[in-house]
Amino acid sequence: MTERSGVSVLAPKGELDLATIDALSQPLQRAAKNGGPVVVDLSLTEFIDSLTIAAIVSAAHDTNTVRPIRLHVTVRPDTQPARVWSITGLAEFIPTFSTVEAAVEHLAGAGPDPAECPADPGG
Amino acid sequence: MSQVGESPAAPATFVHQALIYESEQQFVDTALPFVEAGVEAGEPVLVAVQERNIEALRRRLPGDSPGVELRTVEQWYENPSRTRAKFAAWVAEHRNGHRVRLIGEPPWPLSSEARIREWARHESVLNVAFEGLPLTFICPYDARILPDSIIGHARRTHPDVCNRREVARSDVYAEPRDYCRQLNGEGRAREGAPAIETDFAPGDLSLIRELVASEGRRVEMDRERIEDLVLAVNEVATNALQHGVAPVSIRVWRGSEEIVFDVRDHGQGVADPLAGQLRPDPELGRGWGLWIARMVADAVEIRSSAGESAVSVHAAVIASP
Numbered sequence: 001m002t003e004r005s006g007v008s009v010l011a012p013k014g015e016l017d018l019a020t021i022d023a024l025s026q027p028l029q030r031a032a033k034n035g036g037p038v039v040v041d042l043s044l045t046e047f048i049d050s051l052t053i054a055a056i057v058s059a060a061h062d063t064n065t066v067r068p069i070r071l072h073v074t075v076r077p078d079t080q081p082a083r084v085w086s087i088t089g090l091a092e093f094i095p096t097f098s099t100v101e102a103a104v105e106h107l108a109g110a111g112p113d114p115a116e117c118p119a120d121p122g123g
Numbered sequence: 124m125s126q127v128g129e130s131p132a133a134p135a136t137f138v139h140q141a142l143i144y145e146s147e148q149q150f151v152d153t154a155l156p157f158v159e160a161g162v163e164a165g166e167p168v169l170v171a172v173q174e175r176n177i178e179a180l181r182r183r184l185p186g187d188s189p190g191v192e193l194r195t196v197e198q199w200y201e202n203p204s205r206t207r208a209k210f211a212a213w214v215a216e217h218r219n220g221h222r223v224r225l226i227g228e229p230p231w232p233l234s235s236e237a238r239i240r241e242w243a244r245h246e247s248v249l250n251v252a253f254e255g256l257p258l259t260f261i262c263p264y265d266a267r268i269l270p271d272s273i274i275g276h277a278r279r280t281h282p283d284v285c286n287r288r289e290v291a292r293s294d295v296y297a298e299p300r301d302y303c304r305q306l307n308g309e310g311r312a313r314e315g316a317p318a319i320e321t322d323f324a325p326g327d328l329s330l331i332r333e334l335v336a337s338e339g340r341r342v343e344m345d346r347e348r349i350e351d352l353v354l355a356v357n358e359v360a361t362n363a364l365q366h367g368v369a370p371v372s373i374r375v376w377r378g379s380e381e382i383v384f385d386v387r388d389h390g391q392g393v394a395d396p397l398a399g400q401l402r403p404d405p406e407l408g409r410g411w412g413l414w415i416a417r418m419v420a421d422a423v424e425i426r427s428s429a430g431e432s433a434v435s436v437h438a439a440v441i442a443s444p
Contacts, residue, residue: 015332018361019325047332049357050411058408080350087418089208093405 001027005108009039009100015047025055032059036069037107041100042081043074052081053088060094072096072103138259139250140290141281142226143274145266147179152287154226155183157261161224162188167217169210171199172228172263190217196230203229203245204400204417207252214258225260231273232421234380237437239273240306241422246280247299247306248400261285304396310424312433313383317374323360324371331360331373338375338382342440351419352438356384358416359423359434363388367432378440381421385435392427393434399423 002009008031012024024040031038040056042048060071072095075082085091097103144150154170158180161168170180171194181193192213200206206229214223229245232238246262253260264277279297283290297305323331335356339349356373363371367388376383399413413434417423422437 015329017325017328017357018364019328049354049361050415051361053411053415054408057406057411061406061408080354083347083350084354084415087415088405088411089402090405 001031004100004104007037007039007104007107008034009041009104011041011044011100013044013046016045016052017047017049018051021051021055024052028055028059032069032071036071038069038071039074039100039103039107040071041074041103042079042085043076043100045081046079048081048084053084053090056094057090070107072107074098074100074103136258137250137253137256138283139253139281140259140261140283140285141277141293142261142263142285143266143277144263147175149287150176150263150265151179151183153285154180154261154263156288157224157226157259158184158188158191162191164222165190166221166224167219168192168224168226169213169217170194170226171196172226173265176228176263196228199227200230202417202419202421203241204414207245207249208402208418210260211252214256218257222257222259225258226263227260228263228265231269232439233270235422235437235439237310237383237424237435238381238422238439239276240309240424241437243273243276243280244303244306244400246276247297247302248397250280250282251299251397252401300396303400307396307425310426310435312385312426312435313376313378315376317385318377319375320372322370322372323364324369325364328357328360328364332357334373334375335384338377338384339438341377342382344438344441348438352436355416355420355423355436356386358412359384359386359436362386362393362412362416363390363432363434366390366393381440382438383435384438385433387431387433389430390432392432393425398425 010024010027016024056073060069073085074097075085077098085096095106142153158168158170168191174195177193177195210225217223229242231242249260262281264274266274278284278293278295279302281293282296284293332353335353336349339352360373363386367390371388374385399417403410403414416436420436421439424435426433
């Protein structure tokens with residue numbers, strides 16, 4: 001996990017599955033407990049499945065936190081994570097960007113409304 | 124008896140009717156007035172049917188029929204779950220306060236019992252998924268080419284059956300949960316020795332994905348279909364590892380029409396007959412696995428018997444030209 005402009009950025013590399021999902025879900029839970037804001041950057045992730053979706057959705061809507069945390073997602077177009085994210089249709093509910101810079105900028109308060117510049121994950 | 128498009132069970136909001144036809148004229152006699160009434164009422168109309176039926180309608184509709192979208196089956200239909208999502212998205216985009224009229228003729232894959240059952244489940248699930256939508260959906264069944272078993276599905280998955288300009292209740296309509304449970308019970312393991320059979324644990328999932336990808340490459344699937352197939356089998360395998368009882372195994376059959384990946388464990392299996400059919404709540408972190416598998420697979424079948432649970436993913440093999 002890195003910190004950029006007061007935003008926690010989680011950028012898991014490689015494949016996320018039942019054997020490796022803790023590499024995302026544990027720091028994500030910690031970041032959510034701290035109140036966010038968080039960017040889940042899937043630009044360097046080669047494979048995601050429903051466990052990644054569940055981890056992101058759970059963190060974004062964690063009922064144990066006092067207020068909903070601000071969580072954005074980054075997917076690089078034409079990648080497997082972009083395809084899966086597109087299938088779920090979650091970009092409608094969780095602001096989604098094609099670069100981590102845009103996501104961080106938006107969360108840090110300087111960016112335009114995400115409705116005007118969401119990533120089109122394609123697929 | 125009621126007019127086509129009206130339900131004898133008024134005031135239903137979602138109306139789902141089968142049109143079992145034996146000639147082009149019979150199709151036109153029902154579909155054309157339904158489309159024309161939509162144009163008249165300013166209601167959006169989407170028709171996705173066999174090409175010859177599209178042509179028959181096009182010849183009879185005026186050139187400017189506002190709000191009418193005509194598509195061939197090939198242009199519109201994908202797998203059952205994605206097609207259902209497409210219909211839902213079309214309705215959301217076009218309804219604009221109006222009732223919506225749909226005509227949809229699924230591409231029954233006559234060579235695969237599993238995929239036929241998946242389309243039958245789709246027809247049944249529509250009654251749950253679209254419940255409460257201001258929508259009339261007519262599903263044509265071409266009795267000249269479809270076997271009686273599929274016509275039987277039509278009568279069990281549509282509350283109403285059209286005959287030319289009239290509609291009657293189907294007296295064999297089955298509740299979706301009951302019918303999907305029955306269809307699941309008709310699934311069988313493929314006969315003959317599998318090409319591959321192996322137990323696996325969570326640490327083996329990347330190997331399982333590579334195994335699935337290599338099966339796709341063997342039959343020259345394109346990259347996107349292989350990615351989808353890998354995802355579907357991975358979801359089913361993960362589900363068995365998370366909720367099943369070890370040992371968990373996978374078997375692969377290579378048929379000329381389809382490849383079958385059968386994942387088994389020794390648990391009680393999946394109890395919900397609609398598992399993976401309805402989109403999960405976007406605020407909940409559960410229910411995504413089987414739903415994603417169904418979104419990307421040609422068919423997913425869930426079977427349970429004493430002490431053994433099996434979920435199979437079916438991938439159509441498209442013959443090279």
